[in-house]
Amino acid sequence: GENVEQHPSTLSVQEGDSAVIKCTYSDSASNYFPWYKQELGKRPQLIIDIRSNVGEKKDQRIAVTLNKTAKHFSLHITETQPEDSAVYFCAASPSGNTPLVFGKGTRLSVIA
Amino acid sequence: DTAVSQTPKYLVTQMGNDKSIKCEQNLGHDTMYWYKQDSKKFLKIMFSYNNKELIINETVPNRFSPKSPDKAHLNLHINSLELGDSAVYFCASSQGPRITYEQYFGPGTRLTVT
Numbered sequence: 339g340e341n342v343e344q345h346p347s348t349l350s351v352q353e354g355d356s357a358v359i360k361c362t363y364s365d366s367a368s369n370y371f372p373w374y375k376q377e378l379g380k381r382p383q384l385i386i387d388i389r390s391n392v393g394e395k396k397d398q399r400i401a402v403t404l405n406k407t408a409k410h411f412s413l414h415i416t417e418t419q420p421e422d423s424a425v426y427f428c429a430a431s432p433s434g435n436t437p438l439v440f441g442k443g444t445r446l447s448v449i450a
Numbered sequence: 451d452t453a454v455s456q457t458p459k460y461l462v463t464q465m466g467n468d469k470s471i472k473c474e475q476n477l478g479h480d481t482m483y484w485y486k487q488d489s490k491k492f493l494k495i496m497f498s499y500n501n502k503e504l505i506i507n508e509t510v511p512n513r514f515s516p517k518s519p520d521k522a523h524l525n526l527h528i529n530s531l532e533l534g535d536s537a538v539y540f541c542a543s544s545q546g547p548r549i550t551y552e553q554y555f556g557p558g559t560r561l562t563v564t
Contacts, residue, residue: 370550381454381540381555382493389550425491431549437506438549440493 340365342430344441351418352449359444361428362410368430371404371411372438377424385426386413418448453477454556456541462562463531470527471559473541481505482524483542483553484516493540499524500547528561536563 341364351357361371369390374382388395388402388411395402399418404411411430415422425445429438454475463469475482483506484496498506499518513529524541538558544551 372552376491381557383555384552387550387552427493433549435498435500435505435547436549437495437498437508438553443491443493445491 340368340430340432340436340439342428342439342441344428344444346444347442348445348447350447350449353418353420355418357415357418357422357446357448359413359426359428359446360410361412361430361441362408363430363439364409365430365432366406366409367432369433370431371402372429373402373413374427374429374440375424376427376443382427415446418446420448420450422446423448454541454543454554456539456556456559458559459557460560460562462564464564465531465533467531468527468529469531469561470525471539471541471561473524473526473556475522475541475543475554475556477543477545477554479543479545479554480521481544481547481551482518482521483544484524484526485540485542485555487538487540487558489537497524497526498547505547531561531563533563536561 344361372387375385376382401414425443428441481500483498497516502518541556542553
């Protein structure tokens, strides 16, 4: 089955700097890659996703890139703000009803 | 107007007890899920139901039994609780079973087994 590795496990950046979180996956059939954000004590929420027919997707300060050949995808957050501090999860799945497999999360701390 | 709600929010119980967690969604979604998040924040799917039918059943001890009385509700019953069951359990729902639909998570139930 699918296996998703996520790095780093913790990341501290100064406010205004960029943050990059990287994930690799094992199943070449996977073609859907969402990112979820979980603030402290809160529920996970989808922030962005990308499908395998697209190499990059942007939404304001957040972007995700996908390299299907290398089987890795990354989350990029620019101009970080304190409210970006949270745990970020990547996930992967082949299409259809196959369940999402989550990475182990990255705790991002944005220092003001 | 909470989208996905769970009760209780906290549950503290002793080993060997049986407990239930309830989940309800008012989004009109067809698909509901149970996830377990352990102390290291690892998020793993346990079950998924679509229109009251079980469609995903990951490797979960059979002490865990989900029940979906209708497509707006998915409850989780746990028998003979063990220390290792301590975790946060999240219910989620999505428009349909295709994994590309956004999953909306509930607030979580923190289960502590002593």
